[in-house]
Amino acid sequence: MNFTTANSTTTAPATPGGVRALGWLAAAGTLPYLTLKIGWLAGGTAGVRDPGFLADPAIVAANAVTFAMDLVVIGLALALTHRWGDRLPVWLVLLPVWVGTGFLVPMVVSIMPAITVETLSGGLHSTAFEPWLQPLVYGGFAWQGVFLCAAFAAHSVRRWSRVVTASTPPAAGLVPFLRVVTAGGCVMAAASALLHLVAGLASGSAVALGVESVSGALAVAGAAGVVALVRARPTGRWAAVAAAWAGSAAMFAWGLYTVTVRMTTTALSGGSDPAAGAAQVTGLLGGFALAFAGMIALVGAGESRRG
Template structure:
């Protein structure tokens, strides 16, 4: 995915601009304002204050990542400094594009009451979706420039790594399958069309992550970049949303909604996403280009 320097810089600025509505709203809330809030005590809950502070910091990190991916200084940063936060960030944001934002937009048209005004969620999730698309495009361009040869290189991993890879792929795929199944069951059990849409999307992300990594681990040479993208997005979505659910529940926040089906689905996604992501890295970094056969001598 080739971009000119000017296009990359523009993309970085536009992606960063997507954070402005969210950061502005959260700044107002943290300063004591109640714009967009129907239930002031909800906003004053200590767990909500902490979450608002943490998410502001996370969104600021996302702005820094968008600039790092599209500016020259980003090419000099060590890989570990970029890969983990971008993986979690794209995994958290891209599901909002395909499911959460449409559900929030439809919900804003209803008369349902809650702690927030109907326009807040579409505004917030719209900004997140904007950032998710921009960050994904910027990262694809960055990855092609920096690691394109590694991603597209075919061949199986070195023999010493194969047992580890089989365990990671097998265990991760099993956890992803369980997570996807439980998400579908949770959506159907809820009786809500919106919940079904979100949970089916979660199941599809889990399937994409497992299939993408399995193809990479199997040494597939065709459509390898597409497999890497599917593995990246799918594992990131499982891990990020599983981690978010675990944090909300374990911390006993006001946003936690413990559920005997959704909880295990999120936990399985957290574990499966992590295992498959490690497997994907092993498959890419450890791949050995097949040696071409020598031409027959006369």
């Protein structure tokens, strides 16, 4: 079965209006962030207490990059919910959506709820930003996360349902390599989950503990999902794919973000305790390994599924 053409789209009708609406709703969630970025790049200082912060060349570059990334989200949202998106190469869809949903899923399930609790309790303080900025930005991210994930789910069911539900074991020659990669990914995921928990306990904050616990749970879910796929169990395939996808993506995306930020010398690269940093590094490694293993388990079952 060819992965790119599992479901033919040459004569397929247009996607239902409800599915297309998911794409437009996801795109709408980028508007608050894009508006801020345009203002900042044009020299504005809305929401920022220290204008010098935005003048830092590294921050200017980061604002330009993240502005472009939100434009990519709009393109992905529309591609996932329109038939022309079915003709795009698999890697051009899966890779950015994997990283994007990995960043956005924690926004939905832990970070935005934490921001809401801190805002309502009066515990949200920042010397760099106005109080309204973080709820607005993170609220937009959470909105994107909900509708982009829903759009991707609809796209996946339509385009790759037969690939996901097939439970043929991988080709015999791939099995030893697959076991090694899966084991390595699971070890890194377990280490990341434990370190997240340690970081949350060390923070002394119930809200921070909640956020770190969710990150740890996503790491465990990612490992469990990949193990289920590797074992080629015929039942619960969609649940295993969802767990593997969300867990590995969250580990990788936030690990990559944290490592990138820590490499800069801006105000965003403020200190972090060793457990939190190690949790992200192990998550970066484990997320990549688990994603690789999960993909092999799904599409590595011999010559007939070479695509």
